[in-house]
Structure formats: structure tokens, C-alpha cells
Amino acid sequence: xxxxxxxxxxxxxxxxxxxxxxxxxxxxxxxxxxxxxxxxxxxxxxxxxxxxxxxxxxxxxxxxxxxxxxxxxxxxxxxxxxxxxxxxxxxxxxxxxxxxxxxxxxxxxxxxxxxxxxxxxxxxxxxxxxxxxxxxxxxxxxxxxxxxxxxxxxxxxxxxxxxxxxxxxxxxxxxxxxxxxxxxxxxxxxxxxxxxxxxxxxxxxxxxxxxxxxxxxxxxxxxxxxxxxxxxxxxxxxxxxxxxxxxxxxxxxxxxxxxxxxxxxxxxxxxxxxxxxxxxxxxxxxxxxxxxxxxxxxxxxxxxxxxxxxxxxxxxxxxxxxxxxxxxxxxxxxxxxxxxxxxxxxxxxxxxxxxxxxxxxxxxxxxxxxxxxxxxxxxxxxxxxxxxxxxxxxxxxxxxxxxxxxxxxxxxxxxxxxxxxxxxxxxxxxxxxxxxxxxxxxxxxxxxxxxxxxxxxxxxxxx
Numbered sequence: 001x002x003x004x005x006x007x008x009x010x011x012x013x014x015x016x017x018x019x020x021x022x023x024x025x026x027x028x029x030x031x032x033x034x035x036x037x038x039x040x041x042x043x044x045x046x047x048x049x050x051x052x053x054x055x056x057x058x059x060x061x062x063x064x065x066x067x068x069x070x071x072x073x074x075x076x077x078x079x080x081x082x083x084x085x086x087x088x089x090x091x092x093x094x095x096x097x098x099x100x101x102x103x104x105x106x107x108x109x110x111x112x113x114x115x116x117x118x119x120x121x122x123x124x125x126x127x128x129x130x131x132x133x134x135x136x137x138x139x140x141x142x143x144x145x146x147x148x149x150x151x152x153x154x155x156x157x158x159x160x161x162x163x164x165x166x167x168x169x170x171x172x173x174x175x176x177x178x179x180x181x182x183x184x185x186x187x188x189x190x191x192x193x194x195x196x197x198x199x200x201x202x203x204x205x206x207x208x209x210x211x212x213x214x215x216x217x218x219x220x221x222x223x224x225x226x227x228x229x230x231x232x233x234x235x236x237x238x239x240x241x242x243x244x245x246x247x248x249x250x251x252x253x254x255x256x257x258x259x260x261x262x263x264x265x266x267x268x269x270x271x272x273x274x275x276x277x278x279x280x281x282x283x284x285x286x287x288x289x290x291x292x293x294x295x296x297x298x299x300x301x302x303x304x305x306x307x308x309x310x311x312x313x314x315x316x317x318x319x320x321x322x323x324x325x326x327x328x329x330x331x332x333x334x335x336x337x338x339x340x341x342x343x344x345x346x347x348x349x350x351x352x353x354x355x356x357x358x359x360x361x362x363x364x365x366x367x368x369x370x371x372x373x374x375x376x377x378x379x380x381x382x383x384x385x386x387x388x389x390x391x392x393x394x395x396x397x398x399x400x401x402x403x404x405x406x407x408x409x410x411x412x413x414x415x416x417x418x419x420x421x422x423x424x425x426x427x428x429x430x431x432x433x434x435x436x437x438x439x440x441x442x443x444x445x446x447x448x449x450x451x452x453x454x455x456x457x458x459x460x461x462x463x
Contacts, residue, residue, distance in 0.1 A: 012076060012164050013103055017045075018141025018299075019148070019157045021273045022292045025281045026149040031089050035278055039402035042274055044093045046398070047203045048100020049391035051196040054244045056108045057384040058187050065113045066178040068105050070169055076102030077165030084158035108387040112380050113176065142277075146292030191236055191244035198229030199392060206399035245388065246381040249374065254449050255382060258369040261441035263389045265326055265362060268435030269333065270397020275405070275424050275431075276336070283421035284341055297349050298356030305360045312361070318369050318450035319442065321361065326439035329358045333432035337425040341417075372450045397431070404430045 020027075020042065028035040059068045079099035086092040148156045205222045237243035250256045273295075280291035313321060332355045339348055367386070374382040408423040409415045415423070 012073075012161055012168065013107060015141045015144070015164070016080065016099070016158070016161055017042075018273065018295065019145035019160070022142045022145030022277050022288055022295065023149045023154050023157055024274070024277055026288060027154050030154060031087075031092075033089055035282060036402050036406050037089070039274065039398050040093050041089065041096055043203065043395040043398040045096045045100045045103070046391045046395035047200065048097045049104045050199055050388050050395060052101050052104035053108050053388045053391060054195065054384055055187060055192060056105045056387075057112065057380040058185075058242075059105060060109045060112060061380065062187075064178045065109055066172065066176045069109045069113070069176055070172045072102045072105030072109065073165050073169045073172060074102070075099075076106055077162055077169070078102075080158045080161035080165070084155035108383055111387070112383045142292035142295035143289070144292070146287070146289035149288040185242040188240060188242060188244040191233055191240070194229050194233035194236060195244055198226050198233060201229065202226040203395055203399065206396060206403065245385050246378070247385075249378060249382055249385060252373050254369060254373045254445065257441060257444050257449075258366055258372075259386055259389050261322065261326070261438055262366040262370075262386070263393045264438035264441060265329070265366070265435055266390055266393035267397045267400060268431045268433075268438060269329060269359065269362075270394040271401025271427070271431055272333070272336075274398045275401050275427055278405075279336075279339065279421065279424045283417055283424060284339075285417065294345075294348055294352065297352035298359060301353045301356030302360030305357050309361060309364050313365060313368070313450070317447055318365060318372075319445035319447055321365050322369075322442040322445065323439055325358055325361050325365070326442060327436060329355075329362060330432045330434075330436035330439070332358055333428055333435055337428040337432070340421060369450045400434075401427050401431060 024038050024042070025035050027041070028038050056068070076099055079095055079102055082095040083092060083099060086095050144160070145157060148154065201222055205219055205226065233244075234247065237245060237247045250259070276295060277291050280286045280294055281288060286294070332351070335351050336355075339351070370382055370386045371379060404427040405420075405423040408426045409419055
């Protein structure tokens, strides 16, 4: 039951994100803004996750995983309701941030509960099994988004989370284990201010960069301030007993490699869910429903691979899989830059299927490697750092993809379809190159790394 409970939260998040991505052009038209300007609606949610995830571990230890997880689902559901009621971009972004506050406690606490409930030898299988229901969201989301956009009002996209959230709230309160630490330390409020401010400021700079709303000197000053805040947090974390993010874990080689490699890889592929609907709808002229159908193959391929991945990792090892797979992912992103108005649909579907296989293998491998050499007592801190880095990378990936596309458009407010296709193609090439570079990080792994989470023994003992 536990993997399915966590999967409910993953389903809500993935459904919300994939539905919204498909509806971006229609929402932009309804709110009278350029499609690229809606990157803030996409990235504000993941940015909110990155800012508030670090406190989720302390919240779970202090108040218990059941109470925090249930409260997170409630906040996410209320945020979804308010998003559906918003009628301008600024209010929609604010409500997405509220959604992110719930999501920041929802998925990480659920994953932490999973890590504490299962031995390392069963962790890959548990994570893979947990991800299957969560992958239904990406499979149904684009089609549901296309259908809602075509036949209903875009606000229904957010209202769908309400019944799912209520079911998840009931199941969590009834069945979720209640792990906690009765003598938890006080929260690191200073660290939260330093880290949260630095990340939020850095994301804001990426949002406004290229929109001519700020001069170069102002942007440089904000970047410097963000860097100083994050550097100050690094110094602060070395001198407090229980920091917000326990950066000393980065001394563990496999953990450092998994987090760093995952961060760089997700920047490269994080903008894909934002760019593909723009390519299909604005560039190629497909309807929202057709665009949604074209985004189903990656989710279907990813779901099928979940059954094979534990055996593949056990046979070939994390180093071989991650180095090779990251390169192939970069090449596949390059391949999307060849899609144009004359590209047959069957070829687009084939590319999407292959891309889905590689993406699923990458995500599960990176997520599992995080816990390979981390002690059980440090699992919560490891999960917090990994989840924070993931959400930061996704937020920055969306911002970077939009920024690169906008830089190659002569007029981002009134671009023609061929101009949009050209800008998106160049963004694909940039994102693919970034993904290729990230493969170098995984070369630091050794052949036996990750064996503790990929080798399964029937008695449940560590391999």
C-alpha cells in the first residue's frame, strides 16, 4: 500500500504539470500574453518546491510523516482550487507557488517514508513500482489537457486535482506509517532565509533575463547578490549542528556524483515538457488534443521500462548505464531539432518513444544511486538535498529553454510559426549539448558503485 500512497502524490504532481504544459498556448491566448511568458507559471511551482523542500525533512521528523504528508496534500488541493479561479498571470503564479508549498512536503516526505520502510536491497524495486502509477499522470495528462482546452475551460485543468487530493488525503491518514523523531532539533531558520532568498533571486533573474525589463548592470548585481546569499549559506551550513541542507553529505562520492549529475542532466531535459507543446501547437499548427496525443508515447515507454530496469541495473551497473544513457539522451534531444512541418507523425511518435525509454532509465537510476552509500540515519537529509537539487534544475531548465528560444526570435510577442520552429530547434540543440556535458560527471563512478541498491536477495538482506 505504501508505494501506491506515495504514487498518489506523484500522480497529482505529474498530472498537473503535463496537463498545464499542453494548455500553455491556450492559457496564454486567454490571458492575452505571449506563450513564452508563461514560463513563470511553469517554473514558479518547481521553484517553490526547491525553496520549501529543505524544511520538509525537519517537518516530518518533528510532526510525523503521516500528519505532514496529509497536510501537504490538503495545501496542494487548495492551491489547485485557487489556480483554477485565477484570472490573470500574476495571480496564477502566486497560486502556483502555494501549490508548490504543498508539493514540497508531499512527494519528498512520501519518498522519505518509502526509504525508511524498505531495506536498501529492495529500494530500486520499490521506487520503480511506486513510479508506475505516477507515470499514469504523464500518460493521461497531455490528452486530458488537450481535451479540456478544446472542449472546456482551462481552469478545469486545476479542478481535476481536487477529487484526487481528497482520495489521497483519506488514504494517507488511514494507511501511511507515522515515522518521527521525538527529540528533533529546532529548524534552521537562518539557513532557510539565506538559501531560499538566493535560489528565488537566481530564478527571478533567469525569468526576466532577455525580456528587456532590466539593464545589464541590474541583472549582474542581482546575480552577484544571489551568489553571495548561496555562498553565505554554504558557510553557515558548516558551522551549525543541524543545517537546512546537510552539505557535508556531498563528501560521499556516489551521493555527490548522483546529485551533481542529476542536477546538470535535468537542466538539459527539464525544459522539454515546456518546449514540445509549443513546437507542436504554435510551430506545427497541431490542435491541443493532437499535441497531447503526441506526448503520450514517452510516458508509455517509461512505464514499460520500469519492469526491466532493476534487472538492467543489476547486470550492467550504474556507471555504464548512466554514462551511456546520458549521451543517448543528448543525442535524442538533438533529434527533436529535426522535426518540422513535413515530418511524418509516425516518426515523431517513434522519437518520443525512444526518448521516453532513455528518460525513464535516467531518472530511476539517478534517484536510486542517491541512497547507495548513505546511512539509514542520513537518508532523510540525502532525500532533501536530492529533491531540492532536482526541482531547482527543472525550474532552471524551463527558464533556460524559454530564454534560449526567445533569444533566437526576432519578436517574441509576434513570432510567425517558422520563426517559432527555428527558435525551438535551437533551444533543443542547446539543451542537448548541456545533457551531453552532464555525462562527464557520471564518469567519476566506479564499476561496483550502487550495488547495495541494485542487487536484490530473497531474504531481504543487503547484497
